[in-house]
Amino acid sequence: MNLELYFAPGACSFVPHVALEAIRAATGQAFEPKLVKLHKGDQRTPEYLAMNPNGQVPVLVAEGKPLTQIVAICDFLDHSFPKAGLLPTNPWARAQALSQLAWMNNTVHPTFTHVFRAADFAESEAAQAEVKKVAAAKYRKHLERIQGWVAGANPYWYGERITCHDAYAFTLLRWGGYAGIDPQSLPTYLAYVERVMAAAPLAAVLERERIKLDTYKAA
Numbered sequence: 224m225n226l227e228l229y230f231a232p233g234a235c236s237f238v239p240h241v242a243l244e245a246i247r248a249a250t251g252q253a254f255e256p257k258l259v260k261l262h263k264g265d266q267r268t269p270e271y272l273a274m275n276p277n278g279q280v281p282v283l284v285a286e287g288k289p290l291t292q293i294v295a296i297c298d299f300l301d302h303s304f305p306k307a308g309l310l311p312t313n314p315w316a317r318a319q320a321l322s323q324l325a326w327m328n329n330t331v332h333p334t335f336t337h338v339f340r341a342a343d344f345a346e347s348e349a350a351q352a353e354v355k356k357v358a359a360a361k362y363r364k365h366l367e368r369i370q371g372w373v374a375g376a377n378p379y380w381y382g383e384r385i386t387c388h389d390a391y392a393f394t395l396l397r398w399g400g401y402a403g404i405d406p407q408s409l410p411t412y413l414a415y416v417e418r419v420m421a422a423a424p425l426a427a428v429l430e431r432e433r434i435k436l437d438t439y440k441a442a
């Protein structure tokens with residue numbers, strides 16, 4: 224299958240990026256990573272908007288056809304490459320896995336957007352500071368819930384294989400640094416993420432995107 228992934232370093236596109244590396248390791252299926260420079264506005268060009276009218280990464284182009292939204296991309300990749308084991312096969316376990324992915328995508332991620340881009344949600348500087356403060360506190364609670372989920376990870380979310388869940392968990396902890404959340408304050412989550420970062424598919428993407436878990440700066 225011809226696969227291209229439009230991604231931006233450190234963005235949520237990290238999730239399908241890792242999934243594609245896991246698929247490459249499990250099946251040999253290759254993909255072409257396509258860098259999108261969000262700071263330069265690549266995502267707002269007419270060509271890009273024709274692929275994704277939301278002007279966002281990720282976009283997976285499969286056999287020339289664009290697919291957007293992380294949950295849909297993970298589902299499509301899992302159905303197309305079952306050998307990689309991205310999602311559980313048991314119907315109930317699979318639905319639970321999709322429920323967790325959906326929550327990370329539709330709740331945790333937008334909460335972070337309120338921290339990172341407070342100016343999109345309030346006009347005055349004081350109101351923006353308030354939005355940021357409230358969202359950062361909520362974001363921490365979300366990370367605590369994820370910490371509870373990964374407490375039993377052995378070594379990864381779904382055992383020995385790296386999946387979309389591991390990539391999302393890493394991304395959300397990394398973003399926590401921008402929200403003033405010290406990863407050391409979530410020790411179980413951090414220990415899990417350190418294992419995940421050492422796993423080959425994730426390490427390959429960290430290198431390609433040139434990112435680390437180094438976003439937290441002590442005040």
Ligand SMILES: N[C@@H](CCC(=O)N[C@@H](CS)C(=O)NCC(=O)O)C(=O)O
Nearest residue numbers: 234235278279280281292293294328
């Ligand atoms: N729900 C969307 C979220 C996509 C999203 O928020 N992408 C962000 C990066 S994490 C983006 O591309 N933002 C574009 C911009 O900042 O202009 C998905 O699952 O694909």
